[in-house]
Amino acid sequence: MKNEEIFEKTRKVIFENMIKSEREGGKKFHYTKPSPSRYPFQFFWDTCFHVFILNALGEHTMAKEHLISLFAMQKEDGFVGHMIYWDRLMPGRLADFFQSKPRLKNFFQSHMSALVQPPMAAQAVAGVYEASGDEQFLKQMLPKLKEYYRWLAKNRDFNGDGLLTIISPFESGMDWKPTYDPVVGFSGKKANWRLFLKVVNVDFRNYLNNYNFKKIYQKGYFLVKDVGFNTIYAQNLKALAGLCKDMEDPAGEEFGKLADRVSKSIVDVMYDKETCAFYDVHGKEDIKIKILTPTVFYPVVLKNIPEEIAKKVMDTHFFNSRAFATPYPLPCVAQSHSSFNPGESMYIWRGPTWIVNNWFLHQFLMEKGYREESRKLIDSIKQLIEKSGFREYYNPFTGEGYGAKDFTWAGLVVDMMKMEEKEEEKLI
Incomplete structure (x- = not known):
């Protein structure tokens, strides 16, 4: 196409x-x-x-x-x-x-x-500002962004390590992610109605507690520091620091230091030296949940993650592993895991390919010079659109589209293509 x-x-x-x-x-x-x-x-x-x-x-x-x-x-x-x-x-x-x-x-x-x-x-505001140069828009949005990220730091950093805790499986954006199974007490290999009840019950208990975060933390029935969520948080703190600098706002130093702190804690708390992966952690003790999903890669995009760690993660789980090697990458859990289901199901994020993982990892591969690999992620999305149209998620082996129709996320491929164009222009 x-x-x-x-x-x-x-x-x-x-x-x-x-x-x-x-x-x-x-x-x-x-x-x-x-x-x-x-x-x-x-x-x-x-x-x-x-x-x-x-x-x-x-x-x-x-x-x-x-x-x-x-x-x-x-x-x-x-x-x-x-x-x-x-x-x-x-x-x-x-x-x-x-x-x-x-x-x-x-x-x-x-x-x-x-x-x-x-x-x-x-990051979204920074992208608009970079593309349009509209200072009035940035002046309008900057105070809102500062208050939003301060709210996150104040209300969801329960341990004071800079990392944010999600209190529901639906907060990561990756509903039914297998790493949450042990947190909610589900031990089945395949998702079923028992998992549904356990997950919905998390939100029900939060609702009964009127979303009082102190109470929710004390009870501790779902406390997860998600790798993907916190990587995005660190990225955006850095982006916010840059926006503040553009406006000569002294708050830039505040957000820049917090971004560095979050990145350091991601390594200290989430990285596992033995398996060379970044894992979600749960509970007040930060227990690692050693289940391979694409978020084990996410922190490699952060500029201040040690290069040797990023290389080990990619070499172990991306370049030299069959865990995520499917015709239409990336499956949202390793093929070897018991929860893996590449087909259509109401329990999404347990095997199919979701475009956001390709989009997220693409930026690292492109910036680090892995041109063949980054283009492969783009070509895969093009093929999925040609084969199945704009769907919510796809079978990683056949490319068949599942879930919602006319779903927008596959459109992220145009952002990936634009990034490739900019990178190529730099090389000329």
């Missing part, structure tokens, strides 16, 4: 999934649904993905409006929820109901969930 066709198809999906309201008397919103029917809300990290895609398509004004919409209901303390229910009386699924605080008004007006998602907003 030609590059022009990929861009055209991506533009079509994004624009068909886009929703905008300019009603008089209400808050304006402008966002893209991840899919038209299954995911009709504004999601935090999906919005950031859409900003990367829109930037690659040259739609910088729309990208700005998406981010302004994302922060339109930001709380005074800086909090922004992982789902924004614009004009919705209730979430679409019963399980989602327990992800918001128990408030009667939630039934009658737009509101946010009480959970968070991987905090990619600073």
